[in-house]
Amino acid sequence: MGTHVIKMPDIGEGIAEVELSVWHVKVGDMVVEDQVLADVMTDKAMVDIPSPVHGKVISLGGEPGEVMAVGSILISIEVEGAGNVKESAQPAAVAAPAAPVAAPKVETVVASKPVAAPRPAAVCQGPMVAREADERPLASPAVRKHALDLGIQLRLVRGTGPAGRVLHEDLDAYLAEGQSNASAPVAAAYAQRTDEQQIPVIGMRRKIAQRMQDATQRAAHFSYVEEIDVTAVEELRAHLNEKHGATRGKLTLLPFLVRALVVALRDFPQINARYDDEAQVITRLGAVHVGVATQSDIGLMVPVVRHAEARSLWDSASEISRLATAARNGKASRDELSGSTITLTSLGALGGIVSTPVLNLPEVAIVGVNKIVERPMVVKGQIVIRKMMNLSSSFDHRVVDGMDAAQFIQAIRGLLEQPATLFVE
Template sequence: MGEHVIKLPDVGEGVAEAELVEWHVKVGDLVREDAVLAAVMTDKATVEIPSPVDGEVSWLGAEIGEVVAVGSPIVRITVAGEGGVAAGAAAEKPSARVVQATPTPSPSPQGGGGQQAISAATTEAHKADAADGTAQTGSPSPLWGGARGGGAARPATVSLPRPEGERPLASPAVRLRAREAGIDLRQVPGTGPAGRITHEDLDAFSVRGAAVPVAGLQQRTGVEEIKVVGLRRRIAEKMALARQHIAHITYVEEIDVTALEDLRAKLNAERRADRPKLTLLPFLMRAMVKAVSEQPQINALYDDEAGVIHRHAGAHIGIAAQTPAGLMVPVVRHAEARDLWDCAAEVNRLADAAKAGTATREELAGSTITITSLGAMGGVVTTPVINYPEVAIVGVNKIMVRPMWDGSQFVPRKMMNLSSSFDHRVIDGWDAAVFVQRLKTLLETPALIFVEG
């Protein structure tokens, strides 16, 4: 027997280190060549580390959340023979696969065309089959699974319910779904590689009725420890950076969007089939383009270390988007050169890409001012955190019908608050108010949005 050492490969673009965000195997697992061993995250990409050999995992060199330098040993695999047929060559030229160009947790490796890690439980199950006389003559080696009983594929590893303290293997999406459904993942048998719990496992567990809560009130004493890694850690770091560096001032103003909503409804009713449905965002984007052209200090980045403000001629508007993996900010570049429909189409495209995990690095960087919206959740006032190193962020709140005095009587109007934050180190309160009041004028009289000059 020999030992094959796998090092963290060069993941490209001058990256010297990466954060380990997920192990797909554990010590004792049997893996095939090209099976995914781990996932690491750089600033903008999640990268899978595949195995270059067949063998058994004998050592793991890092913990989840640990930052590993390129070239550092991360996995040792025991292989047949003297170090394996291609051990030397593979060690010198480690490979990696970029699975997402967005900072999202790496996906479950199941369905990878044979790329799977098989736990020792699988081997024991096959041994039991052989002892019972159920193994098929001429079938593939039981180590990797094969056909049995009429050609049906053998199911993947099924793990038993786990004892207290043992962390089950599951993707972030599966963990979120289980948490929302009140399912204890330790009680769910996993059929994925290395006993990983899949969405199908949750479905099967729920069908059996295991997720139905017990009648009556009961104390719950469990404490779940969730290590902050990957995208969640990057979000936390950026929010802390913004709060530590930026002196926030938040200005809230109510906007009468009755005329805007009427215009939006009319445009949507008469739109061509090749045009997207308009939301409030494209109108706000076009209003922001006009407002920042009059106040370029709002459309800027502040390098506080160098003491330099970079005012941008182009309006690159970030759109804060909630995705299954966490908060992302895809960027609509050169909004000043886009009409209403083009803005809407680009917002839709970027939102879909962010949620699907296919947005590119370029689509997630380079914003000069950001829009954030929690209006769909019903909030009426927020205090947005500025997207560092920008100097302003515009927050959209819920639209509500309220009685407003028109000078002679109360009339129903559609009202919405804008909650906007500014970097008070470089934006005076007066200038912040002028900017928001300009947005108010444009949104309350939407025809002005389309007037050039």
């Protein structure tokens, strides 16, 4: 038997260190080639670290939340044959698991016995598998999200994929073959609880926290809200989907908003800009790279639709869909998550009436989309029902004057209320 040491890989672009976000294995586990061992976090992207060998985990080189240098020992695996470490030169870290004192645990729960038993997480449960309470089963982000939506504790589900990975089919089997827990005492829902949960801020959540704090401390935020009558553009969208949806794909409102941004920015180049506040330089860009804020299992990510100025409605729609899927599945690359010049953020049906989005530095503008509602409006002296939507946008007052911001949003409003002007050159 030999030892195969896996070191923290060079992610590229001059990155010297990364944060270890989560382990997918523990000491004593048997792993197979290409099985994901750990997730590490760069400035923006989550990266999977797969195993290049079959074998048994004999030591872990760090704890979740620890920042590790590129080239440091990540994990050691016992393998058949000689491995890649000579017996005489084997590092001490390979012989025993590392346990840095300062590194936080992934999750700490302090709990006392409740008055009554809580309701089980899932409404029904099928074939179960025994795992430790803190053991993280192998599963893709999409499967984890599906399990969360279904109220299933993933550690209870038997995985039938490679190396015991839990698949969507395993969740279906868990529900289909189980028995309903509908008879659980109603009183359990009213049980007193005194448990507490401490969750260290690590990985993507720590990056988001740092970026949001940095943005609010450095930029001089101000927001501008305007309501827009989107009845006409929604009618156009429905018409195009009916005529071309089957062959070109369905359009959401987002591609129209991207097009409106592109056209409006022609007259407001100072808004399609980045501000280097250390060098005191504003860079105005001809290319419009639109960041589209996207919620994922690991937090808010902003994949970038590059050169939106050169894309058709369907091209933008396809790229937005592709990037959103990659971000939600944790597969978006570093390049796909960087380089935006202006950001578009939307909560869809949950968009509320007004929001105050935080700038995505070093950009100087972010356009926030609120939900569409039908309201009575006065049009030419008559009360009619129109589809109305607010744009809640924020700007960096160090770069963008209030009048410029207002005129920019009014330009977007005019384009969306008369959607034919989106395509008039």
